[in-house]
Amino acid sequence: MVAVLTRIFGVHNLALAEDVVQDAFCRALEVWSFRGVPENPSAWLMTAAKNRALDVLRREKTARTYEPELSRWLQSEWTLASEVEEMFSDTAIKDDQLRMMFSCCHPQLPEEAQVMLMLHILCGFGIHEVACAFVTTYTAVEKRIPRAKKVLAGSKRLFDTQAPSDFSNRLPAVQRALYLLFNEGYHGASAEFAVRADLCDEAMRLAKLLLEHPLGATPSSYALSALMCLNKSRLSARVDASGKLNSLFDQDRSLWDQKLIAEGLRLLELSAQGSELTEYHVEAGIAAVHAISPTMGATNWQEIVSLYDSLMTIRPTPIVALNRAIAVGQRDGADCGLHELRTIPDSDRLAKYPFYHAAFAEFELQNGQIEDAIAHFESALKLARNHMERHFFETRIASCHANMRADQI
Amino acid sequence: MSDFTFLYRGRDTNASPEQMQKTMEKWRAWFKQLGEQGHLKDIGHPLEQSGKVIRGKQKSVTDGPFAEAKDVVGGFTLIQARDLEQAAELSKGCPILEVGGSVEVRPIQAINM
Numbered sequence: 001m002v003a004v005l006t007r008i009f010g011v012h013n014l015a016l017a018e019d020v021v022q023d024a025f026c027r028a029l030e031v032w033s034f035r036g037v038p039e040n041p042s043a044w045l046m047t048a049a050k051n052r053a054l055d056v057l058r059r060e061k062t063a064r065t066y067e068p069e070l071s072r073w074l075q076s077e078w079t080l081a082s083e084v085e086e087m088f089s090d091t092a093i094k095d096d097q098l099r100m101m102f103s104c105c106h107p108q109l110p111e112e113a114q115v116m117l118m119l120h121i122l123c124g125f126g127i128h129e130v131a132c133a134f135v136t137t138y139t140a141v142e143k144r145i146p147r148a149k150k151v152l153a154g155s156k157r158l159f160d161t162q163a164p165s166d167f168s169n170r171l172p173a174v175q176r177a178l179y180l181l182f183n184e185g186y187h188g189a190s191a192e193f194a195v196r197a198d199l200c201d202e203a204m205r206l207a208k209l210l211l212e213h214p215l216g217a218t219p220s221s222y223a224l225s226a227l228m229c230l231n232k233s234r235l236s237a238r239v240d241a242s243g244k245l246n247s248l249f250d251q252d253r254s255l256w257d258q259k260l261i262a263e264g265l266r267l268l269e270l271s272a273q274g275s276e277l278t279e280y281h282v283e284a285g286i287a288a289v290h291a292i293s294p295t296m297g298a299t300n301w302q303e304i305v306s307l308y309d310s311l312m313t314i315r316p317t318p319i320v321a322l323n324r325a326i327a328v329g330q331r332d333g334a335d336c337g338l339h340e341l342r343t344i345p346d347s348d349r350l351a352k353y354p355f356y357h358a359a360f361a362e363f364e365l366q367n368g369q370i371e372d373a374i375a376h377f378e379s380a381l382k383l384a385r386n387h388m389e390r391h392f393f394e395t396r397i398a399s400c401h402a403n404m405r406a407d408q409i
Numbered sequence: 410m411s412d413f414t415f416l417y418r419g420r421d422t423n424a425s426p427e428q429m430q431k432t433m434e435k436w437r438a439w440f441k442q443l444g445e446q447g448h449l450k451d452i453g454h455p456l457e458q459s460g461k462v463i464r465g466k467q468k469s470v471t472d473g474p475f476a477e478a479k480d481v482v483g484g485f486t487l488i489q490a491r492d493l494e495q496a497a498e499l500s501k502g503c504p505i506l507e508v509g510g511s512v513e514v515r516p517i518q519a520i521n522m
Contacts, residue, residue, distance in 0.1 A: 072444070076452035078484065079440055082433040 001049045002121050003100035004087055007158060008053060008074070010066050011103065014153045020056060024048040050088050054081065095161070097122060098209050098216070102159035105173040106151055113148045114177045115184075120145055123202040133184050133199060167215045174210065175224050178203050179280070182228050186235070195239045195388075197232075204228045222271035223280035229264030230287035233257040244395075245388040249296055261291045282311040301331035318349045326359050334366040354383040358393065365400060370407070374400045410489045412450060412517040413496040417503070419510025420483035422458055435504040443488070448499055451487035458483070479510070487517075 001024070005017035027048050028041075038044045057066075057074050066074055073083040086092060104117040112134065119125040119133060131141040161167060185199025207225045210216035237251035246252075268284050286307045293299040308324035321344040329337015341359055350356035361376035374397055381393040424432060443449040458481055462473040474481065483505075490496035493516055500512040 072449075072452060073437070073440075076440075077454045078433070078452050078486070079437045082430070082437045085430065086437075 001046065003096040004093055005049065005053060006100065007092075007096045008057075008066070008070065008084065008087055011155055011158045012153050013066070014149055016056065020049055020052045023052050027052075046088055050084055054084055057084070094209055094212065097206070098213055099158050099161050101177075101206055101209065102161060102167070102170055102174055103152060103155065105170055105177055106148075106155065107170075107173070108151050109148050111173075111176060111180065113144055114173065115180045116141065116145055117148045117152065118177055118181065118206070119199075119202070121149075122206065133196065161213065161215070164215055171210075171216065171218065171221075175220060175280070178207050178210075179224060179227075181206075182231070186231055186238075195235060195245070197235055200228065200232050200235065204232065219271045219274045219276045220278045220280055222267050223278060223284045226264045226267035226271055227280050227284035227287055229260045229267060230284060230291050233260035233264065233291060239388070243388065245392045247392075248290065253294060256291070264288065264291065277310075277314075279311060279315045282307050282314065286311075299330070301327055305331055316345075318344055318346050319353075321345065321347075322350060322353075322356055322359060326362075329359075329363050329366075334363040337363040338367075352383055354380040354385070354389060354393070356380075357383065358396070361396065361400075365403070370400050370404045410491060413488045413490055413493070414513075414515050414517065415453075415486040415488055415500055415503070416482050416513040416515065417484045417486075417505050417510060418482055418513065419479045419505055419508065420455070420481075421508050422478075422483070432504060435507075439502050439504060440486075442502065443499065448489050449486075450489045453484060453486035455484040456482060483510075 001021045002014075002017050005020050006014055009016050024045050028045055032038070032041075057080060065071070070083065073079045087096070100122055101118060104121060105114045109117065116130050116134065119130050120127075125133065127141050127145060128138055130145065131138045134141065159166070159170065182200055182203035185196040185201075185203065204225070207221070207228055210221045211225060233256050234248075234251060236257065237246060237253065237255035239245055240252070240255075264284070265288060268288055271281055271284065286304055289300050289303050289307070304327045305324065308320065308327055311320050312324060322341070325337060325340035325344060328340045338360065341356075341363070344350065347356075357376045357380040361373045361380065364370075364376060365373035377393050377397045377400065381390060381397065384390040384393055421428075421432075440449060440452055458478075459473060459475060461470055463470050488496055488499060490499060493514065496516075497514050500514050503510075503512050505512065
């Protein structure tokens with residue numbers, strides 16, 4: 001709704017757009033607590049926001065300036081209502097969301113601020129929810145979001161999604177923001193949850209919007225969506241019904257969403273057109289190899305290592321190197337895995353990442369070095385960021401102890 | 410280019426909300442077309458069917474005008490056109506004609522002192 005209203009009122013009136021949405025929700029609270037929740041709550045809210053917008057437009061005719069192209073249609077009673085009606089249509093809403101997505105990826109904003117803005121404006125996340133998603137404090141987000149909104153409101157107009165060169169220029173930033181958003185949901189570091197399916201869903205919803213735009217349906221966009229589908233397919237096995245975190249090695253693969261896998265593979269096919277090879281392609285490829293393996297043992301680790309080799313040439317980060325090392329260990333044995341782990345460049349950046357230590361632990365365990373394994377798991381446990389991770393490492397430690405006792409028998 | 414007024418008569422103000430929506434869609438489309446062609450000076454406004462009439466030196470105030478529906482001015486628009494002929498031609502696209510209404514096309518008078 002904010003996206004649509006920002007289009008109507010103009011990006012410099014972003015605060016007004018938010019107020020109108022706020023009013024709609026307030027009215028909803030008032031009315032619904034009397035009459036109960038309507039059959040179609042979102043339609044009700046849309047109508048309330050639309051009517052409120054009409055009120056504002058009528059009342060403030062001379063007080064504000066609106067979106068230049070629209071203002072003449074908003075000033076006459078002949079066209080005001082139908083223009084606003086048109087802007088609340090499904091196609092207009094999608095266009096406006098896409099426009100807002102691109103606008104949020106303002107080049108003056110750091111990546112993280114872009115994603116925060118998207119979450120706040122497009123996904124309706126409040127300050128507290130954004131803070132949870134980003135492992136940062138309420139006060140930090142409380143400062144950053146208004147600053148980011150100021151930057152956005154300061155642009156002369158919303159991003160023009162019809163201008164091909166501008167669109168293509170900003171597309172990578174939008175894709176990256178959606179990737180980061182999905183990642184937050186999948187590998188969340190929040191204090192409460194290791195996984196936030198709703199963030200993944202929002203990222204997937206917005207990525208789909210990209211694909212629906214002729215300029216947005218590029219191979220890299222398909223790859224990004226493929227990646228999201230394939231990873232999301234594992235989510236219910238990644239965190240099971242009891243809230244336990246399960247690694248890829250332990251997941252009950254019968255819980256993997258086959259429909260999503262099929263969709264992911266279909267999108268991966270579509271991403272193979274043209275000569276563009278992005279990190280999204282490679283990551284989607286890796287996810288695909290896992291997705292089609294019925295068991296851990298059947299996994300084509302050679303393929304995965306090759307893909308990680310590719311990924312290292314595109315985006316050589318310590319995390320990628322870590323994941324590659326784990327894959328090498330699977331392919332070539334624990335000693336090779338340990339060697340790769342020890343030779344990760346810039347590994348000090350991984351020192352605080354619990355799963356770095358856990359990787360050492362797993363390979364030591366495979367080599368029968370149980371005490372070393374326990375030591376590494378305890379390092380991981382100290383660095384655990386939420387109760388799910390803590391529980392996961394505690395379980396691993398307990399399992400090591402059980403192994404030790406079994407050996408002693 | 411000269412300026413002209415369109416005065417609309419014969420609006421159907423008893424329409425249901427759905428009909429109203431459809432009708433206003435047609436008006437909007439017509440205005441957009443005029444706008445694209447560079448003829449739209451001021452879209453103007455629709456008018457409520459009655460109000461008050463103040464008359465004469467006495468400045469008497471009565472409710473009104475109570476005329477037949479087809480005679481009540483229901484709205485206005487300001488147009489730019491080459492001449493009266495073109496303005497009249499442009500008015501033919503008005504949706505009010507479809508429901509039996511009319512468009513009065515009057516040139517703006519340039520008053521010189």
